[in-house]
Amino acid sequence: MNAAVNSGAEGFLHRFDGLRARLPGTRMPWVQALREDAATRFRSAGFPTRRVEAWKYTDLRPVSDAGFDEALSILGDSADLPAPLCDRRAVFVDGRFREDASTLGSAEFAVDGLAQRLPQLEGRLGSLARPQEEPLVALNTMLFEDGLVVTVPAGVAGGLLELASFASGSERPAAFHPRHLIRLEAGASLTIVESARGPAETRYLHNPVFEIEVAEGATLTHTRVQQEGAKAFQLGTIYARVEAGGTYDNFTLNAGGRLVRNEIHVTLAGPRATCHMNGAQLLRHGQHADTTTFLDHAAPDCASRQTYKTVLSGKSRGVFQGKIHVHQVAQRTDGYQMNQALLLSPDAEIDSKPQLEIYADDVKCSHGATVGALDAEQLFYLRARGIPEEAARSMLVQAFLAEAIEGVADATSRAALEAAVSGWWEPAA
Amino acid sequence: MPAVAETLDTVQSVTEGTYKWGFSTDIEMDFAPKGLNEDIVRFISAKKNEPQWLLDWRLKAYATWLKMDEPTWPSVKYPKIDFQDAYYYAAPKVKSGPKSLDEVDPELLKTYAKLGIPLKEQAILAGVEGAGDSPSEGGRMPIAVDAVFDSVSVATSYKARLAKDGIIFCAISEAVHEYPELVRQYLGSVVPQGDNYYAALNSAVFTDGSFVYIPKGVRCPMELSTYFRINAKSTGQFERTLIIADEGAVVSYLEGCTAPMRDENQLHAAVVELVAMDDAQIKYSTVQNWYPGDAEGRGGIYNFVTKRAQCRGARSKVSWTQVETGSAITWKYPSCVLLGDDSVGEFYSVAITNNHQQADTGTKMIHVGKRTTSTIVSKGISAGKGQNTYRGLVRVAPSASGARNHTQCDSLLIGDQCGAHTVPYIENRNMTAKVEHEATTSRIAEDQLFYCRQRGLSEEDAVGLIVNGFCREVLKELPMEFAVEAQKLLQISLEGSVG
């Protein structure tokens, strides 16, 4: 990799040097050690360049060149928050947990801000997301200030929880790196509906890292609606580990932001674990969105399903990379992955790299990819029935996306997704 | 399909492993000194009495190579190659002057006869001997053969007959002298010297290979073929093949290769360039059967090859078909650059890895012209401790309106010690293009095996039958003789993988 640290990385390292004494956990040696390790790693790796295979199609120079030079993230006003989607909502503004704006209620399980819980998180924070593997995780580990900590005890049905992230908007570009830790103990369940928004005119970097543990027989449904501001960067990384008989369902909608990376690593660590990773990317103007998934089948009899759809207009660029790795022990794996892209503009570009790496013989694994424009025959059929061309196009695009969203079982999640999709389409039509 | 039954006999008849082409020929050879430096490049050029421009071209390539790094991205593992520990030129001693079949050393003729490649005209390329499944031999078109032995072409048959149609089929070293304009115009025009590490190495030290030119409007009346044989110890083979099909020309070209069984790894780094003008068609078929190494992974050929076609003309078509059963390591991506409007690229591949073999193979289809279409069908079979990777790129440039691609990649695993990997890259920058990719991985199901055995087939036969069925889409693209040979090779390659 590149030995010379680029200027963007340098900026973040300077910030770390300046903030050392003020970041949470200063007096906890284990936190300090984590941060120092991460800094060392980030110093040597810098931001990944396109010469790194996993970053072949996404250029982070706009991020590294942006120069986020604020000391601590700005705590903006959170007066104009949209209505909550459900009874319980954890609100984050500029990566900081805002208990005052959150409605947590009293429940059978705890929802806390990471900064205040830090003393109890030794051994848990950093157990899944390791700086050695990902420079962006190193960046997050070096500079995290807060995050969400959720633990659902064994057998508890946790219901719905909204995780709402807002960027406040400030004069100078802000960067925030929340660290979210979600743990479901055996047989527990939870649905998280996550949203991320920010003002259209502000440049900011949102670099969240999730560490998700799903114990035996537990089920986590994780719906993500990404509607960051038009100048924003979001580089999100999720690490999830699913034990025997557990389920992790992730649906990510990428609709906002200027440059977005949605990277998900799931390890199916116990027999009969299941993972669904689905998503849609709706891109226009000069947006760039990248969904990269790594699915590790590390135990026998597990199943995984992935379906991703990308719609591109304007000069946008979409990327899908998805790797299914089947270990030798993972006999009777059932893995399926599909990614489809719809190009609506002559200037859009889609790059797709599905990948299978298989070391077990008794497996059923397949992937598919299709790239194309709207079907001319379908379009003609609709127009011949009297539907105007624009409406017909819109209908076909929505039908294309509906296929992905229909699979989302939770009604609240689906409503949030549908609202975001129609919100995306309206101004474009 | 009696081929299966015969294959089994073949397998049983081979006591020393399964590789029956593993003998070596004892013949007096000319060697260049071991190692690689500028003097060796000059030595090769001088041996071939080359014009100055070609020596300069080689030296430029050598200088480029020195600055390049060995690629590390393929999914293959091997100890670092010592490029100074090999001979870059090895040729049977022959008197100079034009070659005619009568002048070829009888030892060489015997070698090729033993390989099933008779060089005498009227004889036919029978592939593996005892190909009783072929149709009657009377009415068949003969096949013209260029025989390349280590670093030189030792004989080319049917040259006179082909010349009647204006077709040039000869060793590339001969073409340099006889048709310098053509060679100079096209050499390196498809695969530039600095294209990749091994292409640069080849450009510096290539020794021989075939040259084909089919003039405008000519349909080549017979199959052309080159048979490559590595014989000498510690020798690399660096052949260079150049095929040009002028407007409306049609040609089918076959390539076969074998090597003796040796404990050492030998390097084969070839470059093949194809050029198809308007309405021209080139069908290029390979049965790659280099020595794969023994069951413990000792020895075998490193097959690092660059093959690329340019469909320069409108409506031109290039079809690659490969059956890769040999080599310790295979690294090759026969590709098509579809420049001409409505041009067509095809890639049909079967790759088998058994024992410790590794293959990282696939194709690149670069769509530039309008309405260009490409088809990719790849069948990977992994057995033993074999690792098999399909790596492919489909790129649609903004200019390629109406481009179409369909890719089908299937992997079959036999046993739980092997690996099957699929790494496709799809890059589309034209909204009217349509690209489809499908990949599956499966194994031979126990119920399929039992069904066949209940009908009386042995387990080995059943596996052979199922594997041949799995590869059928690709095998049917091969010319008849090759198809029969390929089916047998598939089964031989899988020997010892079941039970």
Added chain:
Amino acid sequence: MLKIEGLTAEVEGKPILKGIDLEVPDGEIHAIMGPNGSGKSTLSYVLAGRDGYEVTGGTAHFNGVDLLGLEPEERAAIGVFLAFQYPVELPGVGNANFLRTALNAQRRARGEGELDAMQFLKAARARLKELQMSEEMLKRGVNVGFSGGEKKRNEVLQMALLRPKLAILDETDSGLDIDALKIVADGVNALRAPEFSSLVITHYQRLLDYIVPDRVHVLMAGRIVKSGGPELAKELEATGYASVQAAA
């Protein structure tokens, strides 16, 4: 022809056959009936030699040969044919190619001459005609994309070509309409001869209207609990298996 004594077998450690005694003399057709889960398919797989069906006791002799000591293909070569309840698909393997390979493998094992492509095609066409099947059948992949009925017909075609001495029909009637049923029955009846026997495994009496058995055996919970003439099948149709169970 077939003599089974005290046969016991288990699947994944679970005993399924708990002591089968059965003798099928030359030229006879015997039906084995029984409810789901009684061990009917297990018996057919044990006789054909499928992996995973472990014989734990008893014997099965075929014309004096110890059947249980042979590989599946050796059993096929001496004349044991199993018509599968669920014939598998072999993608890319042409039906004609498959049949010819199987036929010649068996002929070779028996020391008979192999058929060349023309001889084979002639024989296959004749059988197709008898079975009112289209020649298309030969060109397609083995069972690939076949309907349930087509798969069963394909089994009968294979049987007609391979000419076994003992045909075991494992619920060949399931999923068949009446026309297909007749074709299957005609296929078996056409093979009737003093040196041909058949074991017809079925859940319903329906098939036995067309293939009239010499003997009917009722298999329940891994044992033959009752045997009788063809009338037993009709009796069962009327009273159900429960009555036999009660009686047994």
